[in-house]
Amino acid sequence: MSEVLDRAESGRAVTGTMGAEVAALPPHMILMAEETRDGVPTYWVSRGQIIAVLKAVKAAGRLRMLFDLTAVDERQRQTRTPGLPDSDFTVVYQITSFDGPLDDLRLKVAVSADDPTLPTATVVWPNANWLEREAWDLMGVVFEGHPSLRRIMTPPTWVGHPLRKDHYARATERPPYTLSEDDVFREQEALQFKPEEWGMQRHSENSDFMFLNVGPNHPSVHGVFRVMLQLEGENIVDAVPDIGYHHRGAEKMAERQTWHSYIPYTDRVDYVGGVMNNFPYVMGVEKLAGITIPPRAQMIRIMLSEFFRLSSHLVFYGTMVQDLGQLSPVFYIFTDRERVFEIIEKICGFRMHPAFFRIGGVAMDLPKGWEGEVKAFLDYLPPRLAEYDKMVMQNPLFKARTKGVGIYSTEEAIDWGITGPGLRATGLEWDYRKKAPYSGYEHIPFEVPTAANGDCYDRAAVHIEEMRQSLKIIRFCLENMPEGPYKAEHPLAMPPPKPRTMHDIETLIHHFVGIGWGPMIPTGEVRSCIEATKGLNSYYLTSDGGGMSYRTRIRTPSFIHLQQLPLLARGASIADLIAIIGSIDFVMADVDR
Amino acid sequence: MWYVLVILVTVFGVLGVAALSTMLERRLLGFFQDRPGPNRVGPFGLLQVVADAIKMLFKHDWIPPFADKTIFVLAPIIGFLCVLLSFAVIPVTANWSVAGDLNVGLLFVFGMMGMAVYSVVLGGWSSNNKFALLGGMRAAAQMISYEVFMGLALMGVIMTTGSFALNDIVAAQSHCWFIIPQFLGAIIFLMAGIAETHRLPFDLPEGENELGAGFHTEYSGMKFGMFFLAEYAGVALISCLITTLYLGGWQGPLLPPVVWFVLKAGFLICFFILLRAALPRPRYDQLMAFGWKVLLPLSLLNTVVTGAILLLRASA
Numbered sequence: 044m045s046e047v048l049d050r051a052e053s054g055r056a057v058t059g060t061m062g063a064e065v066a067a068l069p070p071h072m073i074l075m076a077e078e079t080r081d082g083v084p085t086y087w088v089s090r091g092q093i094i095a096v097l098k099a100v101k102a103a104g105r106l107r108m109l110f111d112l113t114a115v116d117e118r119q120r121q122t123r124t125p126g127l128p129d130s131d132f133t134v135v136y137q138i139t140s141f142d143g144p145l146d147d148l149r150l151k152v153a154v155s156a157d158d159p160t161l162p163t164a165t166v167v168w169p170n171a172n173w174l175e176r177e178a179w180d181l182m183g184v185v186f187e188g189h190p191s192l193r194r195i196m197t198p199p200t201w202v203g204h205p206l207r208k209d210h211y212a213r214a215t216e217r218p219p220y221t222l223s224e225d226d227v228f229r230e231q232e233a234l235q236f237k238p239e240e241w242g243m244q245r246h247s248e249n250s251d252f253m254f255l256n257v258g259p260n261h262p263s264v265h266g267v268f269r270v271m272l273q274l275e276g277e278n279i280v281d282a283v284p285d286i287g288y289h290h291r292g293a294e295k296m297a298e299r300q301t302w303h304s305y306i307p308y309t310d311r312v313d314y315v316g317g318v319m320n321n322f323p324y325v326m327g328v329e330k331l332a333g334i335t336i337p338p339r340a341q342m343i344r345i346m347l348s349e350f351f352r353l354s355s356h357l358v359f360y361g362t363m364v365q366d367l368g369q370l371s372p373v374f375y376i377f378t379d380r381e382r383v384f385e386i387i388e389k390i391c392g393f394r395m396h397p398a399f400f401r402i403g404g405v406a407m408d409l410p411k412g413w414e415g416e417v418k419a420f421l422d423y424l425p426p427r428l429a430e431y432d433k434m435v436m437q438n439p440l441f442k443a444r445t446k447g448v449g450i451y452s453t454e455e456a457i458d459w460g461i462t463g464p465g466l467r468a469t470g471l472e473w474d475y476r477k478k479a480p481y482s483g484y485e486h487i488p489f490e491v492p493t494a495a496n497g498d499c500y501d502r503a504a505v506h507i508e509e510m511r512q513s514l515k516i517i518r519f520c521l522e523n524m525p526e527g528p529y530k531a532e533h534p535l536a537m538p539p540p541k542p543r544t545m546h547d548i549e550t551l552i553h554h555f556v557g558i559g560w561g562p563m564i565p566t567g568e569v570r571s572c573i574e575a576t577k578g579l580n581s582y583y584l585t586s587d588g589g590g591m592s593y594r595t596r597i598r599t600p601s602f603i604h605l606q607q608l609p610l611l612a613r614g615a616s617i618a619d620l621i622a623i624i625g626s627i628d629f630v631m632a633d634v635d636r
Numbered sequence: 637m638w639y640v641l642v643i644l645v646t647v648f649g650v651l652g653v654a655a656l657s658t659m660l661e662r663r664l665l666g667f668f669q670d671r672p673g674p675n676r677v678g679p680f681g682l683l684q685v686v687a688d689a690i691k692m693l694f695k696h697d698w699i700p701p702f703a704d705k706t707i708f709v710l711a712p713i714i715g716f717l718c719v720l721l722s723f724a725v726i727p728v729t730a731n732w733s734v735a736g737d738l739n740v741g742l743l744f745v746f747g748m749m750g751m752a753v754y755s756v757v758l759g760g761w762s763s764n765n766k767f768a769l770l771g772g773m774r775a776a777a778q779m780i781s782y783e784v785f786m787g788l789a790l791m792g793v794i795m796t797t798g799s800f801a802l803n804d805i806v807a808a809q810s811h812c813w814f815i816i817p818q819f820l821g822a823i824i825f826l827m828a829g830i831a832e833t834h835r836l837p838f839d840l841p842e843g844e845n846e847l848g849a850g851f852h853t854e855y856s857g858m859k860f861g862m863f864f865l866a867e868y869a870g871v872a873l874i875s876c877l878i879t880t881l882y883l884g885g886w887q888g889p890l891l892p893p894v895v896w897f898v899l900k901a902g903f904l905i906c907f908f909i910l911l912r913a914a915l916p917r918p919r920y921d922q923l924m925a926f927g928w929k930v931l932l933p934l935s936l937l938n939t940v941v942t943g944a945i946l947l948l949r950a951s952a
Contacts, residue, residue, distance in 0.1 A: 263845045368917025374669040440916045618919040
């Protein structure tokens, strides 16, 4: 079936071909096809038909994951392609395949500002729940039939929908904030916990339940994460996560920053992932601008990303073990992470958030003598990892705490949108770096570690094996680093080469405009995805031809993964919940953005 | 006069040891974990203990408005007193103990330990905090269960000696420390001791990664300080008991008895700290299952086998 889609060099489907699943549908269900810059088959569907189309696509059996669901406020578009359906808010569904070669499908539904409603997709994919809540909270699109359409990122008392174009972006765009006594009262009222509002019962036939509020400040919830537990003794009857405490409006900020100056913001989305966050963003912008990246820059990017994968997985390892009460490994592991940071600092000049990637390449060339540093580290880490295997992974108490705890199957994982190590721990060998190689991953030999049971222990084991693979990738980069420029020769590459500005007026003008206004990126939309530390991280960028992004949608793995927590927690004990939370590997900044 | 001196030295000795072992623990943990630990206050950071004591004494003595006031205040005092009183029967040397000849010395210690459970349970209960309550619940089940195995593990020693008085038990080890014939009992006693003092890996009543601080979540200032001191005094107590019961007490060649006693107990305290640095925490139900399904049969077996051997020997 997938042969219908020609495949481009990059591994992406080519524009203009009809997605097989969509081709099989009766023609009245599809309004029209749209050509997009990234070549993902894109179709407009009417509001009444969307659920039928989603069901048919899912039933066809290949496009199994609702990868993302978001909305775009189209009311201020200047350069929208003529002929597309009239739309105030466009709701976008991204669906991805997991069997065989990678395929994507993008479906769009137009809704008007007067009646921004459409039926809920939770009946087809369970993970549409949080995605729809987010689209409602931030964009004001109402999903009819949604089980619990409450605010998710903003507080329950928030007025308006922040991602709408007519909502202020900065405090200076609104009257000064005041908090009257009535407001204080109202806010406090809103904070009161009423189990019914969270979909929980106070009593069962035999017992009264105890409700335990874990977080937003708690030693083991990895940031400001709150989960309400309905307990019978120490056993969890139900768990309802509450997120949004770390929401900073990262997507809104993208609409107020130039394409170039937004790069440092991406660093802070998954704050232990560093430049890994720059990766999908700059790749997206480059795809929009049509910039080709020189091989050296590509390999520098891969090498740094793998260093950050190491750093992130080390944090995962240390904190998860610490959550289970083993106090010492976290100190050893953070010492190793320090070694990673030393190298990153020597290359980038910054430790955790270097913002080192640029549109068209990286910020600087590698420093002199980098090979020695990297080589020393490659010899340093493997024995340490072997030691932790003895200390942690082979420890009977650690096994007792993690084996058989928090199990989900491959089917459940795909249904809930789980990617990354969490998916591979269920036994599916699926890595974006292999399925749709980007930035030159196709040339690099490495293996995709998997496990079989999908429990907490397996998730930890996959993370650890991935560190060894990252070391392998880094060693390959060390031995095969190509010579050449570290940045593309393209007028839209940012910032333009400074030394030449003093010699020719053209470069000077570009430099001036590029720094002053930022580069003007051609109209279009693009989805760019990478295998990030925790799963698939994708940026869905819409450019209106301006110096700033029109809409930046950040699909982060943590947000999607956390939604599955209640499923894993039910029936477990509080201690198990801590193990599960540790094993999911999420970062709250990555969840809330 | 001598008697008063013994009491005073014991009380202040225990307090001093408890305070110093907080320091020792932090330094040792630092050593095990490749970091310095507290090394800034005074020579080798030794005055850290004093600084901590000053901080705790001068902290706002706060009782949460939702707590059950009387019990909330009483709980840490009970715990502290019980541990302190237990030391009365520990024979540091042949003639240095407050009540070493007490003919039910061992029973007295067990009685005090049984009372100490109240401290944790009541502290968790009266705080009116769900985390504290869960900690208190865990403590009740864990400590009462492990007291059973602890008592049973000791049966071997008592049967061999034929006495509850700790002085007699030490005297009975002049040829052979009980850890050799009673190895199984010693191991069970050690594990039960860890559970009894709720130290990592059996620190489930606190379980900081799950319950914040467990039963003492709402405590601060000196009331927290008493729980804190009671915990370390408890570690010292278990170490002293193991020394007395299994390691021949103050007996040893060349060095004076008191030095032997301190050396043995000190070694055990360090061992407790090493355990904390090394092991993760089991789950609550796993801990209970381990106790009832493994430790209980083993300790019964130990009792039966010891009894059989003694009978055989008597009849021979």
